[in-house]
Amino acid sequence: xxxxxxxxxxxxxxxxxxxxxxxxxxxxxxxxxxxxxxxxxxxxxxxxxxxxxxxxxxxxxxxxxxxxxxxxxxxxxxxxxxxxxxxxxxxxxxxxxxxxxxxxxxxxxxxxxxxxxxxxxxxxxxxxxxxxxxxxxxxxxxxxxxxxxxxxxxxxxxxxxxxxxxxxxxxxxxxxxxxxxxxxxxxxxxxxxxxxxxxxxxxxxxxxxxxxxxxxxxxxxxxxxxxxxxxxxxxxxxxxxxxxxxxxxxxxxxxxxxxxxxxxxxxxxxxxxxxxxxxxxxxxxxxxxxxxxxxxxxxxxxxxxxxxxxxxxxxxxxxxxxxxxxxxxxxxxxxxxxxxxxxxxxxxxxxxxxxxxxxxxxxxxxxxxxxxxxxxxxxxxxxxxxxxxxxxxxxxxxxxxxxxxxxxxxxxxxxxxxxxxxxxxxxxxxxxxxxxx
Amino acid sequence: xxxxxxxxxxxxxxxxxxxxxxxxxxxxxxxxxxxxxxxxxxxxxxxxxxxxxxxxxxxxxxxxxxxxxxxxxxxxxxxxxxxxxxxxxxxxxxxxxxxxxxxxxxxxxxxxxxxxxxxxxxxxxxxxxxxxxxxxxxxxxxxxxxxxxxxxxxxxxxxxxxxxxxxxxxxxxxxxxxxxxxxxxxxxxxxxxxxxxxxxxxxxxxxxxxxxxxxxxxxxxxxxxxxxxxxxxxxxxxxxxxxxxxxxxxxxxxxxxxxxxxxxxxxxxxxxxxxxxxxxxxxxxxxxxxxxxxxxxxxxxxxxxxxxxxxxxxxxxxxxxxxxxxxxxxxxxxxxxxxxxxxxxxxxxxxxxxxxxxxxxxxxxxxxxxxxxxxxxxxxxxxxxxxxxxxxxxxxxxxxxxxxxxxxxxxxxxxxxxxxxxxxxxxxxxxxxxxxxxxxxxxxxxxxxxxxxxxxxxxxxxxxxxxxxxxxxxxx
Numbered sequence: 040x041x042x043x044x045x046x047x048x049x050x051x052x053x054x055x056x057x058x059x060x061x062x063x064x065x066x067x068x069x070x071x072x073x074x075x076x077x078x079x080x081x082x083x084x085x086x087x088x089x090x091x092x093x094x095x096x097x098x099x100x101x102x103x104x105x106x107x108x109x110x111x112x113x114x115x116x117x118x119x120x121x122x123x124x125x126x127x128x129x130x131x132x133x134x135x136x137x138x139x140x141x142x143x144x145x146x147x148x149x150x151x152x153x154x155x156x157x158x159x160x161x162x163x164x165x166x167x168x169x170x171x172x173x174x175x176x177x178x179x180x181x182x183x184x185x186x187x188x189x190x191x192x193x194x195x196x197x198x199x200x201x202x203x204x205x206x207x208x209x210x211x212x213x214x215x216x217x218x219x220x221x222x223x224x225x226x227x228x229x230x231x232x233x234x235x236x237x238x239x240x241x242x243x244x245x246x247x248x249x250x251x252x253x254x255x256x257x258x259x260x261x262x263x264x265x266x267x268x269x270x271x272x273x274x275x276x277x278x279x280x281x282x283x284x285x286x287x288x289x290x291x292x293x294x295x296x297x298x299x300x301x302x303x304x305x306x307x308x309x310x311x312x313x314x315x316x317x318x319x320x321x322x323x324x325x326x327x328x329x330x331x332x333x334x335x336x337x338x339x340x341x342x343x344x345x346x347x348x349x350x351x352x353x354x355x356x357x358x359x360x361x362x363x364x365x366x367x368x369x370x371x372x373x374x375x376x377x378x379x380x381x382x383x384x385x386x387x388x389x390x391x392x393x394x395x396x397x398x399x400x401x402x403x404x405x406x407x408x409x410x411x412x413x414x415x416x417x418x419x420x421x422x423x424x425x426x427x428x429x430x431x432x433x434x435x436x437x438x439x440x441x442x443x444x445x446x447x448x449x450x451x452x453x454x455x456x457x458x459x460x461x462x463x464x465x466x467x468x469x470x471x472x473x474x475x476x
Numbered sequence: 477x478x479x480x481x482x483x484x485x486x487x488x489x490x491x492x493x494x495x496x497x498x499x500x501x502x503x504x505x506x507x508x509x510x511x512x513x514x515x516x517x518x519x520x521x522x523x524x525x526x527x528x529x530x531x532x533x534x535x536x537x538x539x540x541x542x543x544x545x546x547x548x549x550x551x552x553x554x555x556x557x558x559x560x561x562x563x564x565x566x567x568x569x570x571x572x573x574x575x576x577x578x579x580x581x582x583x584x585x586x587x588x589x590x591x592x593x594x595x596x597x598x599x600x601x602x603x604x605x606x607x608x609x610x611x612x613x614x615x616x617x618x619x620x621x622x623x624x625x626x627x628x629x630x631x632x633x634x635x636x637x638x639x640x641x642x643x644x645x646x647x648x649x650x651x652x653x654x655x656x657x658x659x660x661x662x663x664x665x666x667x668x669x670x671x672x673x674x675x676x677x678x679x680x681x682x683x684x685x686x687x688x689x690x691x692x693x694x695x696x697x698x699x700x701x702x703x704x705x706x707x708x709x710x711x712x713x714x715x716x717x718x719x720x721x722x723x724x725x726x727x728x729x730x731x732x733x734x735x736x737x738x739x740x741x742x743x744x745x746x747x748x749x750x751x752x753x754x755x756x757x758x759x760x761x762x763x764x765x766x767x768x769x770x771x772x773x774x775x776x777x778x779x780x781x782x783x784x785x786x787x788x789x790x791x792x793x794x795x796x797x798x799x800x801x802x803x804x805x806x807x808x809x810x811x812x813x814x815x816x817x818x819x820x821x822x823x824x825x826x827x828x829x830x831x832x833x834x835x836x837x838x839x840x841x842x843x844x845x846x847x848x849x850x851x852x853x854x855x856x857x858x859x860x861x862x863x864x865x866x867x868x869x870x871x872x873x874x875x876x877x878x879x880x881x882x883x884x885x886x887x888x889x890x891x892x893x894x895x896x897x898x899x900x901x902x903x904x905x906x907x908x909x910x911x912x913x914x915x916x917x918x919x920x921x922x923x924x925x926x927x928x929x930x931x932x933x934x935x936x937x938x939x940x941x942x943x944x945x946x947x948x949x950x951x952x
Contacts, residue, residue, distance in 0.1 A: 072928045076737050079571040083562045084541030086824045086928075088528065106525040110548040121525070128521070131597065135520055159565040166569050176740040177927035205927075207740045214739065283619040284657035285664075293660060346515075389743075392863040394874060395892050395951030397662045402872050404865045423865045425872060425896070453928035455822075476870050476896055 078169030153200030176206030256382030322353030368441025538567030591674020702950030709853030731802025743866030758903030774919025839909025892951030910939030
């Protein structure tokens with residue numbers, strides 16, 4: 040696909056006029072999806088998709104088209120036809136004052152090869168390991184491809200073989216969440232995770248404890264923290280949202296702080312997301328979004344940079360983090376229950392949203408394994424509870440500790456295509472979390 | 477139209493071969509145009525063309541699919557071969573025994589309302605620029621955005637047993653949003669309109685003139701007190717009823733959730749199969765239908781993506797739960813009646829049980845009578861926040877706009893209006909349902925569900941509805 044994409048770029052570039060610049064982006068994948076319910080297959084299949092974006096720039100004007108590439112023989116004519124239509128549309132457009140593309144070629148080529156199982160291997164091994172138990176979830180695996188080319192001579196390619204088996208094991212009204220993700224499928228690792236989940240599920244079979252609404256001491260496991268970070272990804276770090284006073288962290292821009300232990304960075308160190316973006320800018324190694332509890336840099340897309348006189352820093356147009364990293368703390372994972380002493384151990388959160396966006400007040404639910412802990416020991420499962428609290432209390436005045444160990448969490452999202460986002464996060468011990476229902 | 481190769485694809489489909497007993501092809505083609513003006517600056521126009529096909533095979537109780545954008549004969553045959561291999565790999569390991577004899581083979585064509593063609597790009601931009609400019613009424617207005625999204629969608633469904641369906645849809649979606657800031661507070665107002673049809677939708681939506689109105693309302697919110705806290709009456713206008721229906725009736729009634737397919741992602745349901753026919757979901761005033769008969773509603777179609785013909789079905793009648801939202805396959809699994817709602821978001825995703833048009837039928841109360849009946853309450857419109865548990869029971873929703881109602885009169889605007897409740901009991905507190913004069917047709921673009929994930933559009937039409945004894949609160 041790499042050769043096919045760059046050959047297409049070369050062919051289209053040869054037809055450009057001297058004052059035209061062409062940008063091409065490719066977003067493609069070859070994926071297998073196997074969906075499970077009750078330890079058996081619910082739906083299984085494959086998807087091969089190749090979305091091409093063409094953008095033409097001339098005399099400060101720009102227009103773009105996206106199209107789905109088809110067969111190799113027909114693609115050049117399909118793309119040439121789309122480019123001709125774009126070219127014709129340019130004259131009627133006004134100049135775009137916020138147009139900014141990378142004009143200093145910065146080519147990159149990254150590939151991460153993996154060892155992925157054949158489709159029937161996944162089915163046999165998962166159905167076999169489940170062995171009649173109620174396992175639910177989806178295996179998504181294959182090659183993700185991202186490409187960029189422009190007529191200024193830049194070429195970027197990013198190719199990753201990866202899989203993400205996002206699953207849960209269910210008992211009578213209770214469930215434990217699991218995830219087996221990475222670059223090399225290992226049936227032994229999955230089998231061990233499944234058995235660990237089965238042991239955790241047994242703990243959930245005790246009579247559930249009902250906790251009255253109010254403030255409760257709580258530990259948020261890394262997966263619960265991932266949900267919290269996922270909500271903040273929605274405009275909290277966006278340069279445009281900050282410039283228009285719409286960031287949920289508006290009060291941090293006016294001096295409010297989180298706990299000094301909170302340092303949050305966007306970093307490409309884990310190498311899953313492509314190191315370049317749609318305007319051709321290469322991402323810096325790291326952008327510090329929150330620095331020791333104080334608001335740091337925003338994620339600035341090229342259009343935002345041009346509009347507000349800022350420097351772009353590798354962000355896509357949505358200005359959301361793709362590879363978040365929250366600094367580690369000092370609490371050893373093995374000491375979490377003892378440090379929690381009495382309170383809620385929350386494995387997962389679910390369906391977070393803002394109760395008051397300007398105040399960064401957040402509501403959401405507990406989900407999957409949530410336990411009541413007394414004297415440092417798990418004593419009972421707890422049903423789904425709703426919390427409603429501000430980020431300034433949760434990760435500010437009420438943050439007692441972050442764990443020393445962090446988990447690398449690969450985003451299992453597959454809307455339109457398989458996500459390349461990830462997060463490396465510790466767990467967080469909170470003196471109090473406010474529950475309402 | 478977005479897809480002009482239907483004849484050629486039919487020819488290629490007829491030449492395909494498979495070991496499977498049943499196979500199908502679903503082509504989905506879409507052409508879209510986005511026009512937008514932000515802060516008086518036209519955004520670069522973008523056009524999208526998307527087309528591809530999903531091949532499906534059923535073999536000895538197994539089922540498999542393969543999706544491809546290569547619509548050549550070789551590309552389609554390769555995809556069918558792969559779908560067949562999946563079907564063979566899953567037989568005897570599937571949670572369901574798929575049976576080719578169950579697959580319908582309908583033939584027909586359907587065109588949704590096409591309406592007026594869009595004007596030239598300049599005229600659209602002038603319209604957007606006028607609303608954007610008109611919203612600049614105060615230095616506290618921090619962002620002004622106006623957009624129109626045009627798209628056309630065509631679906632072709634063929635099977636080796638003779639099905640041949642072609643459906644075409646057109647959508648014109650105006651959108652505007654204005655934000656205002658003062659100190660540590662930012663408030664926004666927006667206009668969303670999601671129905672099928674042509675450019676006449678823009679005028680029908682109230683888009684002309686919306687810029688100044690939304691800006692004025694955002695400023696009113698900045699100056700307003702927070703919504704009060706307490707247990708009181710709640711009057712939901714149709715654009716918030718859309719969200720309330722969607723989250724706390726639609727999702728709980730999806731039969732695939734009840735059957736457990738979604739427990740790892742979108743969640744399960746507090747509704748169980750034994751409740752149908754006997755469970756009191758709401759007060760006697762609650763009547764809910766799956767309704768594909770209103771042509772302009774967002775998710776109207778003649779056949780679902782498995783070829784099942786769509787017809788109106790009562791899901792809740794006089795407050796009693798009657799039927800789930802479950803397509804042909806789920807109905808067979810559960811032994812329950814259902815609806816034609818096997819839907820796929822695109823050519824690269826398989827059909828699953830989805831909402832389509834899910835409506836609350838109008839009642840008999842004029843809006844004035846509903847307001848007059850409220851001693852202590854809040855009116856809310858325009859959803860801004862939504863959160864509900866994975867069984868679709870404990871919810872908390874927030875709106876952009878609130879109005880305090882005391883002693884039968886609207887007495888002022890309140891900001892950050894929120895409410896929370898439990899689906900299983902909330903609808904039993906429905907104490908008045910608006911008449912036809914309050915009935916509005918709305919829709920939502922992005923309902924997320926499924927593994928792999930799929931976002932589909934849904935239609936929701938409802939009158940204004942009044943609920944008693946709801947836990948209401950504000951921001952801060």
